[in-house]
Amino acid sequence: MARNPERRVLLADAGLRVLAAAGARGLTHRAVDAEAGVPTGTASNYFPSRAALLAGLAERIFDRMAPDPAILADLGRREPSLALLTDYLRYVVERTTREPDLTRALFELRLEASRRPELRQALGDVLRKGYADDVAFHVAAGLPGGAFEVALLHYAVDGFLLDRLTTSVDAGFDVEQVVSALVSRLVGAATG
Amino acid sequence: MARNPERRVLLADAGLRVLAAAGARGLTHRAVDAEAGVPTGTASNYFPSRAALLAGLAERIFDRMAPDPAILADLGRREPSLALLTDYLRYVVERTTREPDLTRALFELRLEASRRPELRQALGDVLRKGYADDVAFHVAAGLPGGAFEVALLHYAVDGFLLDRLTTSVDAGFDVEQVVSALVSRLVGAATG
DNA sequence: GGATAACCACGACGGCCGTCGTGGTTGATG
DNA sequence: CATCAACCACGACGGCCGTCGTGGTTATCC
16 A cells, blocks of 8 residues: 555645744644644654655655646747746746745745755755756757856845745835846846 | 843854754754853843844844944945945855855744744844845945845845855856856946 | 842743654455 | 555653743842
8 A cells, every 4th residue: 555645745735834834943743734634643654754854845845836837838939038038037936926835935945954964965956956957948948148147047036035925125126127127137138 | 230231142142053053943042052151041031032032133143244344434435336336245245155154044034034023023124224224325325226226136145145055056156256247237237 | 238139040840842652444455 | 255564543752842930149339
C-alpha cells in the first residue's frame, strides 16, 4: 500500500498555509494537522521529522508555482519584444501575488534554508535550476537581454514582492508601473 | 536607578545575533541570555514579553544600520551625478553586507511583522520614514531621479541582498557590476 | 547610616513542542 | 476466507517555551 499521495499534498498545502500565516515558529506537526483537518499525528506520520516537513513544503511550493503551460504556449507564439518580456514578467508577478501565502512561505523557506544545510542544498538546487531555465528560455525565445538582465529582473521582482507581501515601505506605485519600468529600463536601456 | 541602557543594548545585540543565526524560531529569552553571557532571566526582565523583545530588536537594528555621518558628509560635498549616486548605493550595500547578521535579522523581522499587528505598525513606520528620508535626501542633494527611482532602487537592492544573504540563485555577478548597472539603468536611463 | 525603591538572579508553573512506540484498521493476495 | 503487510490514529515522554512571582542586592536620598 503506497503512501497516499493525495493526503501528502493535502498536508503540504496545509503546511504552506500555516507557514505563511504563522511563520516558521508556528509551523509544527500539530498545527499542520489542525489546518488540514486530520487527526493529530498524521503530519508526523507523513513527514517524520521537522526537516522532512520543511523539505516536503519546499518540494510542493514549486509544483504549485509552476506556470500554466497553456498561457506559456500562448505567449510563446508572439514575436519576441520588450512588450512580450513585460507580459512574461507581469505573469510572474500575477502568479506570485495571486497566492501571497505561497510567496510568503517561500521567503520563510529561504530564510530557514540559510541555516539548515540539507534544506539549503535542496532549495538552492531548485532556485539555481529555476534561474538557469529562465535564462535558457529567455535566450531561446529570442527576448532582448541575457543572463545578466534576467538576474537583475529577478532581484528587482523579489524585492518588489518582499515589499508588497510583508511589511511595506508603501511607496505608492502600482504593479503595472513598476513592472514596465523595470523591463524597459533594466533590459530595454541596455539593448536599445 | 534607571534601567541600565548599556545592558539593554548588549541584550538587543545578542538578540540580533540569535535572530540571524537561529531564526525567529530560535529567538527565545533564554537563548538571548546565553548569547549575551548573562544569567537566565535577564532578557526576560528587560523585555518582559516576546513582543517587547521583538520591538526592542527592531529599534536597535536601525540604530546600528545608521550610516556614518562623516562618510555621508564626505559624499555630500561632491557634485550630484550618477557616479555619486552609485557611490551612495555602494555604501548602502557595503553597510548591509558587512554585517550580514543585521540584514538577515531585518528580513526575519519584516516577515514576523507581517503577522504581528503591533510590530507591523512600528516597523512599518520606521521603514516608511526611511524611504521618505531617502527621497528627501535624494532630492535635496540634487541627485538624478525622484521618488519612483528611489523606490525601484530599494526593491532591486533588497532583492539583491536577499539573494546574497540567504539561499542564493548564484547567478555569478559581483556586487560592483550589479550596483552600477542598477543605478545607470534604473536612474540614468530615465534622466538622460 | 538607615530607609527605600529599583534592579536583578533565580525558580516554578502550565503549555506546547518533536519524536517514537503501539495497537487497531484496512485492503490486497492467494 | 485467512493472512499479512502497510497505513494510520492516538498516547506518552522528555525538553524547551513564555511568563510571573519572590527574595537578595545595590545605589540613592534624607
